[in-house]
Amino acid sequence: MPSLELTFLGTGTSQGVPIIGCDCHVCRSKDPRDNRTRTSLLIKAPDLHFVIDTPPDFRDQCLREEINRLDAALFTHAHTDHIMGFDDMRRFCEMEDRKMPIFAGEETMSHLRRMFQYAFDPPQIWKNYLRLSPNVIQGPFQLGETTVLPVELPHGKMTTTGYVFSREGRKLLAYFTDCASVPDVAREAARGAEVLVLGALRDAPHPTHMNFEQAFKTAAAIAPGRTFLVHLCHEVAHAKKELEMSEGCQLAYDGLKVLSTKS
Amino acid sequence: MPSLELTFLGTGTSQGVPIIGCDCHVCRSKDPRDNRTRTSLLIKAPDLHFVIDTPPDFRDQCLREEINRLDAALFTHAHTDHIMGFDDMRRFCEMEDRKMPIFAGEETMSHLRRMFQYAFDPPQIWKNYLRLSPNVIQGPFQLGETTVLPVELPHGKMTTTGYVFSREGRKLLAYFTDCASVPDVAREAARGAEVLVLGALRDAPHPTHMNFEQAFKTAAAIAPGRTFLVHLCHEVAHAKKELEMSEGCQLAYDGLKVLSTKS
Numbered sequence: 001m002p003s004l005e006l007t008f009l010g011t012g013t014s015q016g017v018p019i020i021g022c023d024c025h026v027c028r029s030k031d032p033r034d035n036r037t038r039t040s041l042l043i044k045a046p047d048l049h050f051v052i053d054t055p056p057d058f059r060d061q062c063l064r065e066e067i068n069r070l071d072a073a074l075f076t077h078a079h080t081d082h083i084m085g086f087d088d089m090r091r092f093c094e095m096e097d098r099k100m101p102i103f104a105g106e107e108t109m110s111h112l113r114r115m116f117q118y119a120f121d122p123p124q125i126w127k128n129y130l131r132l133s134p135n136v137i138q139g140p141f142q143l144g145e146t147t148v149l150p151v152e153l154p155h156g157k158m159t160t161t162g163y164v165f166s167r168e169g170r171k172l173l174a175y176f177t178d179c180a181s182v183p184d185v186a187r188e189a190a191r192g193a194e195v196l197v198l199g200a201l202r203d204a205p206h207p208t209h210m211n212f213e214q215a216f217k218t219a220a221a222i223a224p225g226r227t228f229l230v231h232l233c234h235e236v237a238h239a240k241k242e243l244e245m246s247e248g249c250q251l252a253y254d255g256l257k258v259l260s261t262k263s
Numbered sequence: 264m265p266s267l268e269l270t271f272l273g274t275g276t277s278q279g280v281p282i283i284g285c286d287c288h289v290c291r292s293k294d295p296r297d298n299r300t301r302t303s304l305l306i307k308a309p310d311l312h313f314v315i316d317t318p319p320d321f322r323d324q325c326l327r328e329e330i331n332r333l334d335a336a337l338f339t340h341a342h343t344d345h346i347m348g349f350d351d352m353r354r355f356c357e358m359e360d361r362k363m364p365i366f367a368g369e370e371t372m373s374h375l376r377r378m379f380q381y382a383f384d385p386p387q388i389w390k391n392y393l394r395l396s397p398n399v400i401q402g403p404f405q406l407g408e409t410t411v412l413p414v415e416l417p418h419g420k421m422t423t424t425g426y427v428f429s430r431e432g433r434k435l436l437a438y439f440t441d442c443a444s445v446p447d448v449a450r451e452a453a454r455g456a457e458v459l460v461l462g463a464l465r466d467a468p469h470p471t472h473m474n475f476e477q478a479f480k481t482a483a484a485i486a487p488g489r490t491f492l493v494h495l496c497h498e499v500a501h502a503k504k505e506l507e508m509s510e511g512c513q514l515a516y517d518g519l520k521v522l523s524t525k526s
Contacts (some may be wrong), residue, residue, distance in 0.1 A: 016322060020354040021331035056319045056347060059279060068284035080350040080379075084319055087343040091283040115378045116343075 002167035003261040004146070005044040006195065008252045009051070009061035012036025013201065013233045014081035016057070026234045033238035033253035037061060038081040039177055039231045041197065045167065047144035050074060052163065052175055058085025064255065068095065072143055075104040076178055077160040078111030086116055090130040099133040105150070105161045109136050137161065151186040153179035156208035164189045170262040173197070174224065177231050180208050182218045195260040196224035197252070199231035216246035225262075228252040265430035266524040267409070268307040269458065271515045272314070272324035275299025276464065276496045277344035279320070289497045296501035296516035300324060301344040302440055302494045304460065308430065310407035313337060315426065315438055321348025327518065331358065335406055338367040339441055340423040341374030349379055353393035362396040368413070368424045372399050400424065414449040416442035419471035427452045433525040436460070437487065440494050443471050445481045458523040459487035460515070462494035479509035488525075491515040 010016075017036040018027035026034050038055030042065065050072040055061075070092040076082055089100050104112060112134075113120045119130040135141070140149045149164040155178050162176040174190030176182055177199035182190075190196060200215035209231065210218065219227040227249040242251050273279075280299040281290035289297050301318030305328065313335040318324075333355040339345055352363050367375060375397075376383045382393040398404070403412045412427040418441050425439040437453030439445055440462035445453075453459060463478035472494065473481065482490040490512040505514050 015351070015354060018326060020322060020325045020351065021358050056322065056351070059283060059319065060323065062283045063281060084347045084350065087347065088278070088283065088319070091278060095284050114380075117377075 001261050001263045002170050002172060003046070003259060004165060004167070004172045006173065006258045006260055007042040007044070007065055008228070008230065008254060008256040008258075009040040009042050009065060010037035010055055010057055011230045011232055011252045011254055011256075012038055013231055014038065014079070017232070017234045019234050022234060024234055026237045029237065031238055033251070035254060036232060037254055039199070040082075041175060041230075042067060043165065043173070045144060045146045048072065048146065050143055052076060053082040054085040054089060055081055056084035059088040061085075061254075062088065062091075070100070072101040072103065074148070074163060075102065075108050075112065075161070077155065077158065078104075078108045078115070079178070082178070083112065083115070086112070087119070087130055090128065093131045094128040097127065099131040101133045101135060103135045103137055103141065103148075105137050105152075105159075107158070108161065109134060149189055151176075151189050152183075153186060154181060154183065155179050162186055162190075164193065170194070172260045172262055174222070178208075179210065181210065181214065182222070187218070187222055190222045190224065192223060194225040194262045195258060196222055196227045198227060198229055200229040201231060202233045202235040204235070212244075216249060219246065219249055224248070226250070226258075228256075228258065264524050264526045265433050265435060266309070266522060267428060267430070267435045269436065269521040269523055270305040270307070270328055271491070271493065271517060271519040271521075272303040272305050272328060273300035273318050273320055274493045274495055274515045274517055274519075275301055276494055277301065277342070280495070280497045282497050285497060287497055289500045292500065294501055296514075298517060299495060300517055302462070303345075304438060304493075305330065306428065306436070308407060308409045311335065311409065313406055315339060316345040317348040317352060318344055319347035322351040324348075324517075325351065325354075333363070335364040335366065337411070337426060338365065338371050338375065338424070339426075339438075340418065340421065341367075341371045341378070342441070345441070346375065346378070349375070350382070350393055353391065356394045357391040360390065362394040364396040364398060366398045366400055366404065366411075368400050368415075368422070370421070371424065372397060412452055414439075414452050415446075416449060417444060417446065418442050425449055425453075427456065433457070435523045435525055437485070441471075442473065444473065444477065445485070450481070450485055453485045453487065455486060457488040457525045458521060459485055459490045461490060461492055463492040464494060465496045465498040467498070475507075479512060482509065482512055487511070489513070489521075491519075491521065
């Protein structure tokens with residue numbers, strides 16, 4: 001039975017929850033599930049461990065989940081809330097004395113290169129600095145025995161990259177965040193996956209993110225085993241909102257672990 | 264009596280303490296003073312509140328210290344551990360519906376501009392996005408009634424900016440971190456300041472940072488009221504090292520508050 005072990009490192013929007021200086025009831029909530037760092041997912045395959053996005057909170061997320069191994073990083077897009085922990089991957093280079101393989105679409109990679117120039121074009125190689133092995137995504141690729149199918153998702157004037165992960169020909173995970181919708185090609189790619197992760201901001205519509213209603217409809221169309229919602233803003237109180245989920249859908253929270261297994 | 268209220272937001276080196284995947288006794292320490300986010304200082308003057316550097320931990324630091332007001336940000340240099348929380352200043356723009364004044368040397372500002380292009384040259388102004396009022400430092404400047412004197416400090420092949428803060432003609436604070444030494448011009452600028460903050464990495468020498476011995480000598484030459492050491496690595500156990508301080512020097516720690524008053 002092929003499987004992936006998922007850890008939701010972060011499940012929040014760009015400002016996280018609580019938001020600085022906000023005294024709304026969710027930002028003041030004592031429910032730890034309302035405490036959301038910026039969205040990121042750790043995926044442990046039997047052969048390799050990889051992460052999707054490195055938010056500013058990445059060091060904290062690694063410490064919290066006691067992550068001491070990382071074999072690759074995939075990026076959805078180059079907005080700050082998804083990449084500003086990039087340099088903290090240096091530690092995984094140091095521990096294994098290796099370059100970190102990173103995967104991103106062409107536009108995302110060019111932004112990463114612009115922002116983290118020193119790591120892409122280092123004047124000198126230091127053992128404890130971030131060393132990269134950049135891979136611009138052109139189509140499906142392998143991470144060890146895991147096949148990764150990238151798909152394009154609309155996010156305002158730009159596109160983000162969604163990812164569908166399979167092992168032994170079984171779809172184990174589709175990860176679609178920061179998108180205004182999930183177009184047909186991406187729906188087909190994800191159809192029947194064991195686990196679907198979808199970005200769902202809040203109840204109210206938003207020009208570049210799906211809201212709950214759109215996420216529920218998208219999940220129903222993809223018909224996965226289970227759906228987990230991420231990229232949640234401070235309008236979402238976990239305890240209240242979890243009672244309003246569509247069938248098969250649930251809210252993710254920081255630290256949630258899910259085993260994605262398909263027989 | 265002119266005064267500044269200082270809060271040490273972070274006191275650690277680039278990887279913070281604990282370091283990901285490290286099981287040394289300091290990284291496993293239960294002493295909260297050994298828990299170091301990346302180095303940053305909040306300065307509350309009677310008229311304005313400002314910060315030096317916005318590390319990746321900046322959001323956490325703001326939440327921890329319940330910071331709900333920020334009037335300006337100063338930058339020492341553009342290494343990732345000093346700037347990757349830059350975008351989290353957006354909240355202070357939103358709360359006051361204003362641009363955030365930022366101050367940096369020419370080279371540092373050009374790096375900030377390259378990395379955070381979207382905020383320097385926004386295609387559109389959004390109320391809850393980071394809006395900037397950039398100021399390239401050319402010499403002394405005013406932050407309200409506080410006079411800020413920038414000085415250059417050597418940091419390997421580059422220079423960092425140190426700052427000396429005065430009110431009513433009294434030197435209240437000199438802040439020199441990430442420097443291999445403090446040259447004569449900077450020493451003279453800081454001489455006799457009420458509070459001196461110095462970067463001091465560890466006991467062992469380092470090519471681009473002062474160690475404790477160098478920091479102690481520098482402090483003695485500047486002869487401030489008190490000296491606080493920051494940018495401490497995981498070789499520094501607070502409880503042990505504080506017994507080995509030179510006279511007038513002490514280790515800072517995350518959350519330490521100091522009132523700098525000069526009669």
